[in-house]
Structures are given as structure tokens and as C-alpha cells.
Amino acid sequence: MATAIEVDSLSKKYRLGEFQAAYGTLRETLVHAGRRLAGREHHSAATEIWALQDVSFRVPEGQVLGVIGRNGAGKSTLLKILTRISHPTTGRAEIRGRVGSLLEVGTGFNQELTGRENIYLNGAILGMKRREIEGRFPDIVEFSGVERFIDTPVKRYSSGMYVRLAFAVAAHFEPEILLVDEVLAVGDAEFQARCLGRMEDLGNTGRTVLFVSHNMQAVAQLCNRAILLDGGRLVADGPSEEIVAHYLQTSAGAGSSRTWAEEEAPGDELVRLRSVRIVDVDGETVDYVDVRRPVGIELRFTVLDGGGPPVVPKIKVNTGGRVVFNAMDVDPRWHQPSLPGDYVATAWIPGNLLNEGLVGVDPAICSLDSPKLHHHVSVHEAVSFHVQDPAEGDSSRGRFTGQWRGVVRPLLEWTVR
Amino acid sequence: MVRAETTLEEERPTSGAADSGTNPQPAAATNGAVAAEADASRVTVIRPASRIPRLDIGELWHYRELLWTIVWRDVSVRYKQTFLGVAWAILVPAFTALVYVIVFGKFANFPAGSTPYPSLVVAGVLPMQYFASALSLASLSLLSNLPLVTKVYFPRTLLPLGGVMVPLVDFVVGLPVLLVLMWKYDTWPNGLKVFTAPLFMLLAVVTVLGLSLLLAAVNVRYRDVRYMIPVFLQVMPLLSGVMFAVDEIPTKWQWILSFNPMTSVIAGWRWAILDAAAPHPGQVAVSVSVALALFLIGLAIFRSSEPRFADTI
Numbered sequence: 200m201a202t203a204i205e206v207d208s209l210s211k212k213y214r215l216g217e218f219q220a221a222y223g224t225l226r227e228t229l230v231h232a233g234r235r236l237a238g239r240e241h242h243s244a245a246t247e248i249w250a251l252q253d254v255s256f257r258v259p260e261g262q263v264l265g266v267i268g269r270n271g272a273g274k275s276t277l278l279k280i281l282t283r284i285s286h287p288t289t290g291r292a293e294i295r296g297r298v299g300s301l302l303e304v305g306t307g308f309n310q311e312l313t314g315r316e317n318i319y320l321n322g323a324i325l326g327m328k329r330r331e332i333e334g335r336f337p338d339i340v341e342f343s344g345v346e347r348f349i350d351t352p353v354k355r356y357s358s359g360m361y362v363r364l365a366f367a368v369a370a371h372f373e374p375e376i377l378l379v380d381e382v383l384a385v386g387d388a389e390f391q392a393r394c395l396g397r398m399e400d401l402g403n404t405g406r407t408v409l410f411v412s413h414n415m416q417a418v419a420q421l422c423n424r425a426i427l428l429d430g431g432r433l434v435a436d437g438p439s440e441e442i443v444a445h446y447l448q449t450s451a452g453a454g455s456s457r458t459w460a461e462e463e464a465p466g467d468e469l470v471r472l473r474s475v476r477i478v479d480v481d482g483e484t485v486d487y488v489d490v491r492r493p494v495g496i497e498l499r500f501t502v503l504d505g506g507g508p509p510v511v512p513k514i515k516v517n518t519g520g521r522v523v524f525n526a527m528d529v530d531p532r533w534h535q536p537s538l539p540g541d542y543v544a545t546a547w548i549p550g551n552l553l554n555e556g557l558v559g560v561d562p563a564i565c566s567l568d569s570p571k572l573h574h575h576v577s578v579h580e581a582v583s584f585h586v587q588d589p590a591e592g593d594s595s596r597g598r599f600t601g602q603w604r605g606v607v608r609p610l611l612e613w614t615v616r
Numbered sequence: 617m618v619r620a621e622t623t624l625e626e627e628r629p630t631s632g633a634a635d636s637g638t639n640p641q642p643a644a645a646t647n648g649a650v651a652a653e654a655d656a657s658r659v660t661v662i663r664p665a666s667r668i669p670r671l672d673i674g675e676l677w678h679y680r681e682l683l684w685t686i687v688w689r690d691v692s693v694r695y696k697q698t699f700l701g702v703a704w705a706i707l708v709p710a711f712t713a714l715v716y717v718i719v720f721g722k723f724a725n726f727p728a729g730s731t732p733y734p735s736l737v738v739a740g741v742l743p744m745q746y747f748a749s750a751l752s753l754a755s756l757s758l759l760s761n762l763p764l765v766t767k768v769y770f771p772r773t774l775l776p777l778g779g780v781m782v783p784l785v786d787f788v789v790g791l792p793v794l795l796v797l798m799w800k801y802d803t804w805p806n807g808l809k810v811f812t813a814p815l816f817m818l819l820a821v822v823t824v825l826g827l828s829l830l831l832a833a834v835n836v837r838y839r840d841v842r843y844m845i846p847v848f849l850q851v852m853p854l855l856s857g858v859m860f861a862v863d864e865i866p867t868k869w870q871w872i873l874s875f876n877p878m879t880s881v882i883a884g885w886r887w888a889i890l891d892a893a894a895p896h897p898g899q900v901a902v903s904v905s906v907a908l909a910l911f912l913i914g915l916a917i918f919r920s921s922e923p924r925f926a927d928t929i
Binding site: 209213279280281282283284285286287288289290291292293294295296297298306307309311312316319320323324325328329352 | 685
């Protein structure tokens, strides 16, 4: 089968440091340039990071390829290069066919123009020819459901109408290759579901799709194949179920246990986090947790300096990019200045609280700097675990075994008269 | 082979802009040999930005519809939700000219040569007004189209290019002001030289495009440009001879001012349309050279920093 996308040792370097704030004033640059000339300041290699490093893969025509990895692994950079918004530093890629991306939904819509005018404008921006837009115009209008307002400026539209119109244009643009970044896709849950639906349709009609997502279930379900990026490198490539499983188990995905070496331990001069893990009631490290059982988040940390403010361990629990809750230990012992030494604190999340799915935990050590909370340590999604419902009839889903929506899944007490 | 070429022709119109940006940086250098295949028209090659900046005319041509769309958008949005609408395109130069006529004509007695002073001023104000609008619009075009720059690929040159085209509409709409004065003072163009007037406008377009490409590229990194432009535009009329006839000032100064291409644009206009004194050919040559140099430098800087726009803007 012909190759639709061919990526050959693609790398992208970004320079950090004083230029990290992407733009500055002319004066700042002149000052820095002057210092460099005077030999007092140098660009060091440490200020450069490789967002993408030697990534190669091929996507045959008609394949739906998932791209997964943690935040900062290089997924979005890869997509930006393939859509030609950004240039690679080295390497090359070839794309055979017209490229579209659902990133572009509503891009370039002009508030002052009418719905009709915006369809032409947006269509041209997406790469459609005028004749092509004219041919699809009736379909686009019908799909969007805004016929009555088609000659009204879009600034008078409700946000729902606006998104529907924008999506209608994007949906009627028929690229041979579709690039989707779910992470960046805007809009509400319903809209994201429509994007996924659209992607599935295109995949079923033999289009090539590159799908970047944090939603492992969607990747496993929609893609035939997946690649895993970590630190800008391609670390795994294979059938999507295998790669997703691999990602969830290895440290490339946030595993259920993480230990830092002495010199890498996150923290400041007051306190360092040594390790964090997910434990069951027997103290065993676990990846999968029964929805009905309590689960512990164990934080090991060292207080280095007894002279500082009292510190207190805290956790933040996230699912699907949303914060479920924050919790810190309220025991009075943390009100006294903490003595230097090692501590092991375990937070117990009760059973029948979290819903099924992947749960991420941000461990933190804080001190109250009234009225603010000062984070000495906070590691985003340091560990994660899966909540599973074995469907034995005694969780809040009862004997029902289908999808049970919600951020939490509490077991409630019911009174019946 | 013949068949293959037919398919190539057929595919072009239907396939969109995104595809045949087709080998922009291309291919031509290393594997240009495959270009004969019909399929090659649909291949996009992505590679590190080339170090040598160049203008890809073929790619610009491919994206012409997008250019028209951007120009059409800016023209139609320009006077939306204004009470007087497009009348502003007449009122702005008319009022500016009125102020100049009173201040510089009546009180300061600036030299006008043989031309009635109001006609002289209006013939200068119209190209200057174009220059000012085009420079502001085009220099800030990358920033005002931020969502496009960070989300969609197209040659970024289109944005400043569109920016210098949009105010041409205002310019044409403002021309009746000049016609009224020509009728009032009965100064009509003398002979075929009137047809050189568009050429002098072309000189203005090239000048402002070169300057805008330069400033637009700089503005991606340094937002100082936004504050520089108004200051620059305040002195421009004085440096371009908008309120006086350049041939009336000392020759040395005429040559110095000729390094500003707008001086020749305005002098040329007065010559072509109002039958004023002809600009010195040598001075026009200096202006044209400066304009071309500005254009090439602007283009080179724009094209060489283009690959970093999306990363730094």
C-alpha cells in the first residue's frame, strides 16, 4: 500500500533561556548582544532543548495512527511540523495528499462578517477553492443549522451557533490526510465527541488519520496502530492496544510508583520529595484499584531544615484533565515547625469515591504562607492508577454494566418510603 | 506520459491550497527529477528551513485565491459599523489637505511653483495617505492575523502583500477630491504622460511593501515597531514634499530627499496629472534604486525569519 506520511529522522530544537519569553524589547537584545560581544555571557548548550529527536515512521494510506506520550513528549511539536506551521531543525518528512486538521476549526472567522462570508473566508483558509466551497455551500449551511442567520454578522451568533458553523465548514473540507490534536481541540464535551465522530468517519472511509490524544481508550479503540513519544524520541511503535498497555505500565506513562535519586529529588532547601506510590490496604504497590476499595497515596519526603515554616503533605487528584479534588493532612502535628528527618505520609482515598478510569495524582509538600499556600514541591501527574469496577452489583452502578458517567462514583444511601 | 500530464492538470483546480504548497522549499534541488510524475504534484516535502531566502513565485501563485480572500475580507471589514462608511476614504485626505493648505499655504507660504497650492497638496496627500495606511496595515499584519499564523500553513508573504493592496481601494475612492480641484483650477493633465501616474504609484507600492516586510518580520520579535510607525509617519510628509514643491527647494536638498522614494512618487504624480515641473530623472533613478533595494532587503529578512514566526510570535 502506498505511503501517505513518511517521517525521516525529524528533530526540532528550541532555545530556552532569556529568549524563552518569546519576544522582548529591542533594548534587551542589544544589551545581551553587547554582553556577548564583551565575552561576559555565552549561549550554553544547556539553554537548548530538543522537543523532537530523530523521529522516524511511515503511515500507509488509510491507516489511523495514534500518537501518545506525556505532556512535553513532543506530540504537538510533531503535529506542528507536519502541518508546516513550524519547521524541523533537521530531518525531513513527506506527505502525499491534501492535509487538513481539526485544529483549524473556526480559524480566521471574522466577527464583522456574516455567516455566509465567513464560510467563504474559512473555506479559503482551510485550502478550499471557491468553486469547491460554492458546490458544498448548501450542505454546509444545512449541517450547521443556522440558515436563518446566514446573512447576520457572526458576532451576533450565540457561541453554540458559532461553533456549529465553524465545525460545519471544517467537516465539509475533505482532506486525504487528517491531523487531529485532541489535546488542543477546543469546545465542550459534545463538540469533542463530534470531532472524534468525524475522525472515526474519515478513518472508515479510508482516509489517513494521525490522532494525538491523551485519551487512551479512544486511541486503543479508534487506531490500528500507535506510536509512543517520550522526551522527543519515538520509544515504541506497534498495534495500538499493545502500545497503550505499554505506555500505562512503564514509567513513560505515569506509573503507580516513582522514586527520585538523591540529587534529582524535587523540592527546595527546606524539603525534598523522595518517592511516591499507589498502595492498597496491605501496603502493596498497585496499578489497578477496585472501585469499592480504599487506595493509598504514599509520600516519602525528607525535611532538611527544621528552621522553616511547618510543612504539610498534600495531594491533587485528576482524571481526564480535570481536578477531582485537593486534600491535605489536617492533623495538628503539622502545625509545629517540622523536625528534620524522613517522613512517610499516606493519604487514603475511600472506596466508592472515584469513578472508573485513569486517575493521576500530583503529590505536593506545602506550607501555609497566609493567605497563600506555598508549594515547596509539586509534581504534576507523578503517579497514576486505574480504577476498575468488577461489576459484582455492589457499586453504585448496581448490576448495570454499561458506561457510568461522572467524575466521581459515590455509593449513596437511599431512603425509601 | 500524456495521460499523466492530463491528470496533473485536472488535479490542480480541485485540490486545495494545503496540498500543493507542494514542495515549496522543494525538492527541486535534490530530487527534482521526479517532478514529472503526476503524483508528485500532491507531495509536500517538509525539511529544515533553507538558509538562502527566496521568493517562491509559484507558491504565491498557488495561494492567489487566499490572497484575494484576505484582501476582500479586509476591504469589506474596513468600514463596517461606521456611520459614514467608505466616505472616510474621501474625508480623511480632504481634511488633511485642508489643514495643510491653511497652515502651510496661507501662513507659512510654502513654495508651490506653478501649481495651485490646494491641487499640489492633494496630489501629495493622496499617495502619502496610501503610504501611511499601507505601512500600518502591512507591518502589523502578522500580528493581527495571529490565529492564522499559529494554526494554518500558507506563505506568510501573503499577509503584508494583502496589507499593501487593501488601502489601494481607499486611494482610488479618494481620487475624486483631486478631480474636483483640477476642475476648479482648470489644471488638466497635459498629454500622454498621465499614463505614467500608475507607474509612480507602483513605486509607492514597492517601497511600502519592502518596508512592511522588514517591519513585519521585526515586529514578530520586537513589539517596538507598533510605536515606531506613528512617529515615522509624522515626519514622512515633510520628508516627501507633500506640502511643498520639491523642485523649489535647494538642489542639494532635492538630492537628499530623493533617497526617500515617496518624494519621487509625489513629484511624479504632480508632473503626470497636474502638469507640474518634471522631477529630475537622476533623482527618480535614485528613488527607484532605493525602493528596489528596500524591497529586496525586506524580502530577504522576512523570508529568512519566516520559519521562526510561529515559534516566536
